[in-house]
Amino acid sequence: MSKVDREATDAKDAEPPEETQRLNPAMVAAKAKVADAQVTATDPNLKETPKAPPVVPAGEDAKSDDAKAKTGDAKAKSDDAEPDALSIGQRASAWAKRNVDPLIGVGIALVYVAWLLGTARSLGFSRDEGFYFSASGEYERWFKLLFSTPSKAFERTVIDPIWAANHEHPSLMKSLFALSHHFLWQKWKIFEDQSTAFRFPGMLSMGLALAITYVFGARAFSRRAGIIAAVALGLMPNVFYHAHLACFDVPIMAMWITCIFTYWCAEKEGGLGWALAAGVMYGLTLETKHNAWMLPAVFLPHAVLVHGRAMAAETSKTARLPVPATLIAMATIGPAVFLALWPWLWNDTLPRIQEYVNFHLHHDYYNIEFLGVTYFGPPSPKSYMPVMIAATVPTVTLVLFAIGAFDRARVLAARFAGWFGRTFERALPWPKKTPATDPLHTDTLLFLSLSVPLAVFLLPRTPIFGGTKHWITAYPALALFAGRGFDLVATRIEALLREKTTLDATKRSWALAFVGAITFLAPFAVTRHSHPFGLSAYVPFFGGTAGGADLGLNRQFWGFTTQSLDPWFRENTKPGDTVYIMDTAWQSWQRMIDEKRTPPWLRGVGSPAEAEISIVHHEQHINEIDYNIWTEYGTAAPEYVLTHDGVPIVSVYRRPHGLLRGRGRNR
Amino acid sequence: MTGGPKPKERSRLALAGWLLCAVPLVAVVELALHVKQTSSDVVPESDWTAARDAVKAEVRNEDLIVFEPFWADPLGRRTFGDLATMKREGRSDERRFPRAFEVSIRGAHDATLAGWKKLKETRHGAVTVTLFENPAPTPVLDDVLDLVTPERLTVSRVEDGVEQPCAFQRGGSQGGSTIVPQGLLVPADRFVCGGGHVGVAVLHALDHHPHLCVYATPMPGASLRMTFSNVTFGSSLHGHSGIQWLVERTPTPDKVAVTFSAFDRPIGTHHHKVGAGWVGFELPTPELEGKKGDLVAEIAPSSQRQFCFEATTRREAAR
Numbered sequence: 001m002s003k004v005d006r007e008a009t010d011a012k013d014a015e016p017p018e019e020t021q022r023l024n025p026a027m028v029a030a031k032a033k034v035a036d037a038q039v040t041a042t043d044p045n046l047k048e049t050p051k052a053p054p055v056v057p058a059g060e061d062a063k064s065d066d067a068k069a070k071t072g073d074a075k076a077k078s079d080d081a082e083p084d085a086l087s088i089g090q091r092a093s094a095w096a097k098r099n100v101d102p103l104i105g106v107g108i109a110l111v112y113v114a115w116l117l118g119t120a121r122s123l124g125f126s127r128d129e130g131f132y133f134s135a136s137g138e139y140e141r142w143f144k145l146l147f148s149t150p151s152k153a154f155e156r157t158v159i160d161p162i163w164a165a166n167h168e169h170p171s172l173m174k175s176l177f178a179l180s181h182h183f184l185w186q187k188w189k190i191f192e193d194q195s196t197a198f199r200f201p202g203m204l205s206m207g208l209a210l211a212i213t214y215v216f217g218a219r220a221f222s223r224r225a226g227i228i229a230a231v232a233l234g235l236m237p238n239v240f241y242h243a244h245l246a247c248f249d250v251p252i253m254a255m256w257i258t259c260i261f262t263y264w265c266a267e268k269e270g271g272l273g274w275a276l277a278a279g280v281m282y283g284l285t286l287e288t289k290h291n292a293w294m295l296p297a298v299f300l301p302h303a304v305l306v307h308g309r310a311m312a313a314e315t316s317k318t319a320r321l322p323v324p325a326t327l328i329a330m331a332t333i334g335p336a337v338f339l340a341l342w343p344w345l346w347n348d349t350l351p352r353i354q355e356y357v358n359f360h361l362h363h364d365y366y367n368i369e370f371l372g373v374t375y376f377g378p379p380s381p382k383s384y385m386p387v388m389i390a391a392t393v394p395t396v397t398l399v400l401f402a403i404g405a406f407d408r409a410r411v412l413a414a415r416f417a418g419w420f421g422r423t424f425e426r427a428l429p430w431p432k433k434t435p436a437t438d439p440l441h442t443d444t445l446l447f448l449s450l451s452v453p454l455a456v457f458l459l460p461r462t463p464i465f466g467g468t469k470h471w472i473t474a475y476p477a478l479a480l481f482a483g484r485g486f487d488l489v490a491t492r493i494e495a496l497l498r499e500k501t502t503l504d505a506t507k508r509s510w511a512l513a514f515v516g517a518i519t520f521l522a523p524f525a526v527t528r529h530s531h532p533f534g535l536s537a538y539v540p541f542f543g544g545t546a547g548g549a550d551l552g553l554n555r556q557f558w559g560f561t562t563q564s565l566d567p568w569f570r571e572n573t574k575p576g577d578t579v580y581i582m583d584t585a586w587q588s589w590q591r592m593i594d595e596k597r598t599p600p601w602l603r604g605v606g607s608p609a610e611a612e613i614s615i616v617h618h619e620q621h622i623n624e625i626d627y628n629i630w631t632e633y634g635t636a637a638p639e640y641v642l643t644h645d646g647v648p649i650v651s652v653y654r655r656p657h658g659l660l661r662g663r664g665r666n667r
Numbered sequence: 668m669t670g671g672p673k674p675k676e677r678s679r680l681a682l683a684g685w686l687l688c689a690v691p692l693v694a695v696v697e698l699a700l701h702v703k704q705t706s707s708d709v710v711p712e713s714d715w716t717a718a719r720d721a722v723k724a725e726v727r728n729e730d731l732i733v734f735e736p737f738w739a740d741p742l743g744r745r746t747f748g749d750l751a752t753m754k755r756e757g758r759s760d761e762r763r764f765p766r767a768f769e770v771s772i773r774g775a776h777d778a779t780l781a782g783w784k785k786l787k788e789t790r791h792g793a794v795t796v797t798l799f800e801n802p803a804p805t806p807v808l809d810d811v812l813d814l815v816t817p818e819r820l821t822v823s824r825v826e827d828g829v830e831q832p833c834a835f836q837r838g839g840s841q842g843g844s845t846i847v848p849q850g851l852l853v854p855a856d857r858f859v860c861g862g863g864h865v866g867v868a869v870l871h872a873l874d875h876h877p878h879l880c881v882y883a884t885p886m887p888g889a890s891l892r893m894t895f896s897n898v899t900f901g902s903s904l905h906g907h908s909g910i911q912w913l914v915e916r917t918p919t920p921d922k923v924a925v926t927f928s929a930f931d932r933p934i935g936t937h938h939h940k941v942g943a944g945w946v947g948f949e950l951p952t953p954e955l956e957g958k959k960g961d962l963v964a965e966i967a968p969s970s971q972r973q974f975c976f977e978a979t980t981r982r983e984a985a986r
Binding site for chain 1: 688701704747
């Protein structure tokens with residue numbers, strides 16, 4: 001349950017007239033804390049959802065989390081005042097208790113990043129990774145120059161040739177890939193594979209997404225909701241796949257939720273520091289991927305909701321429109337950070353920004369299959385996004401999301417009804433008791449965070465681009481609602497156990513932990529099994545991978561599954577054999593060869609005519625290549641078919657021995 | 668404070684509570700389905716092999732073999748090898764085949780065989796082999812695909828009434844890259860004209876299925892004339908045509924016209940409209956039935972370069 005829900009239930013008390021009269025965020029935060037302090041044991045919401053387990057000594061349960069935090073702070077200060085009285089262990093323990101949520105968040109992130117590192121070697125390189133490896137290699141040259149002769153690094157003649165590489169995307173992640181490669185592979189030799197060093201920042205960003213999702217969930221709802229939200233986010237096959245990559249999709253997901261969380265903290269805590277932090281975060285998000293252009297659609301309506309009345313009052317008094325400091329910071333510091341971190345924009349700034357914007361506004365359309373039809377331009381079917389979410393996000397996660405989202409929507413609707421009744425002096429039959437107002441409008445913020453990235457795919461001009469990754473930024477909010485949903489389920493089960501069994505509190509806790517484990521065993525099994533074919537995986541209620549094939553859903557893209565042919569290549573090819581690499585990018589193929597992920601004796605070529613062996617990655621629009629190989633080799637029979645759960649992923653053809661090129665032998 | 672909720676509301680709340688408690692069961696079912704789908708539902712290679720052996724024992728040259736669902740086609744082709752010929756896989760239509768073996772998994776069926784008579788069905792693990800009989804086959808007498816050789820075909824470019832012969836070449840195919848889509852591969856063995864060519868290729872048509880056909884490039888300023896020699900005629904000329912799928916998926920008013928003639932008399936013209944996909948045509952030739960002679964196909968000037976067609980002379984089905 002949101003802290004901000006835990007106010008007194010009397011609507012009049014809960015929304016005093018001066019509530020939003022001023023814009024000072026600190027005042028808003030103070031109001032929130034006062035509201036927290038008004039929590040009573042009779043609050044029905046409180047019964048539904050227990051707060052996070054106490055982090056202060058027993059007996060403090062009735063206090064709000066903020067109060068607990070204050071207690072913790074006070075204790076810490078007391079500890080500081082008497083340094084000799086406590087051992088290092090006690091101090092560490094006190095510190096850990098004060099920082100329990102960040103620690104849990106980091107713990108979840110570390111476990112997940114370790115999982116990603118453990119599975120990275122078995123995942124081939126996607127097309128886009130190949131391009132980013134290449135661009136990052138260029139940027140690394142610049143960083144080396146920066147470290148050795150900084151003055152030269154800032155010369156235009158140096159900047160432009162280097163940063164021209166892949167300048168259709170901002171440079172933050174590619175710079176991190178470059179720095180990671182420079183330090184973790186080249187200098188400190190922490191990673192054996194260069195690719196792992198390139199990929200590592202992307203993996204860390206997944207860790208960040210999980211940590212922030214946890215902390216957001218813990219602070220907005222409960223610690224249990226936070227944990228479940230992070231687990232739900234991590235156990236999605238598509239997300240798990242993308243989290244491995246040296247690409248921008250998971251990083252923008254991480255920055256999206258981090259930016260929103262920072263904004264929320266800025267609104268809650270107030271003060272210049274948080275506003276500046278929000279500004280910097282927005283700049284980093286802009287510098288990660290262009291999805292950040294959509295964030296104003298989250299922040300502006302939310303800011304109007306939080307500050308609208310005060311803004312209107314101020315404007316009527318002074319004839320000036322006051323704007324919240326957080327928004328000002330994001331509108332000013334954000335672009336400044338964006339420009340400062342992207343050397344390509346340091347020269348010819350405006351034309352290059354224009355070029356960047358135009359590239360994405362007029363982006364090439366991709367072919368993508370949906371329900372047996374390959375789409376290649378707008379409009380995309382309205383059902384595409386919801387069906388693909390249902391087909392790729394574990395069903396139990398979606399059920400929990402539905403419960404959690406319904407619960408929060410119900411609260412929002414009840415608040416709106418209360419407001420409506422008060423404003424228009426009408427007695428409405430529902431709700432009987434209006435939930436107290438939330439000065440931070442956290443639920444609305446989460447709904448905006450969820451719906452803005454999804455709504456884009458309902459617009460008439462939006463084409464299908466590349467599947468689920470393009471609305472991946474919505475998933476942290478989806479997971480947060482799922483966390484809330486689990487909270488409700490667990491609370492109900494706990495009540496049932498209390499009523500119907502003689503289990504003591506400890507045993508009930510274990511039982512609930514068991515329920516949690518059972519609930520996420522399927523998402524874990526599905527996600528684990530999907531590797532390294534994450535894009536081919538569909539959830540069991542859709543029939544799994546074969547069900548996806550039956551329905552005519554996209555099998556894969558980016559040609560990354562080439563590496564999964566390695567065992568076959570090793571057994572069935574000889575030095576000097578030529579392979580038509582099809583949808584694999586040249587840079588990706590070269591990296592696979594360099595890292596011996598495919599046999600180094602193979603020579604990649606660009607057409608079936610040049611190749612002894614040709615591969616085809618199965619996608620509906622790529623059938624053309626399949627048939628072209630038949631034309632070239634004169635046979636329709638592949639020598640090998642790589643499958644996942646019995647579904648073809650890649651077919652491998654070999655030029656028949658002694659066969660003249662051209663017309664077939666067995667038509 | 669008033670009392671608690673009314674009995675009706677209480678029972679609704681209780682039901683909601685029970686439903687909430689049942690949510691973990693969704694996960695249990697999801698897990699059970701996952702285990703099934705990743706183990707017993709996966710068709711082992713041995714089942715495919717057993718199905719192949721069964722078909723191999725009975726199949727005749729003129730029979731069709733289809734794999735269902737279509738996504739399983741690569742698995743079928745891999746296992747059936749030489750039985751999965753390009754003529755079977757890249758068929759234009761099913762009517763020419765007297766019988767069909769449907770090799771299917773997951774209960775899938777080929778809709779084009781719906782009206783055929785089922786003769787036999789056997790199961791080989793998870794693979795089902797069904798033998799169908801075509802109620803009205805139209806046997807093929809000659810297939811132009813078999814005639815694209817320097818011995819049976821002459822090709823010429825006709826511009827302003829002047830006919831220039833196109834030489835046959837054996838060389839390398841043209842096309843292919845690591846970017847998709849790529850267009851129709853220009854076959855290695857082909858007749859080469861100034862600005863055009865003729866050879867056998869496999870078209871990825873608008874239906875995403877393979878179609879073996881004569882890739883004959885229309886030319887903007889000239890006609891492309893193909894003369895197939897010593898063709899046995901039947902009561903009709905059947906054919907199909909298509910353009911590369913990427914071109915066809917954006918319909919335009921453009922058309923490609925192919926005119927067929929024999930014994931210096933026209934048989935008929937087929938107009939392929941861009942966007943029509945892989946379409947069939949039938950031109951009656953009752954007056955030619957039983958005769959042997961040259962079949963001329965002439966493609967009118969057009970800017971649609973990736974045109975492919977096939978034609979067969981056929982005898983009507985015995986009634």
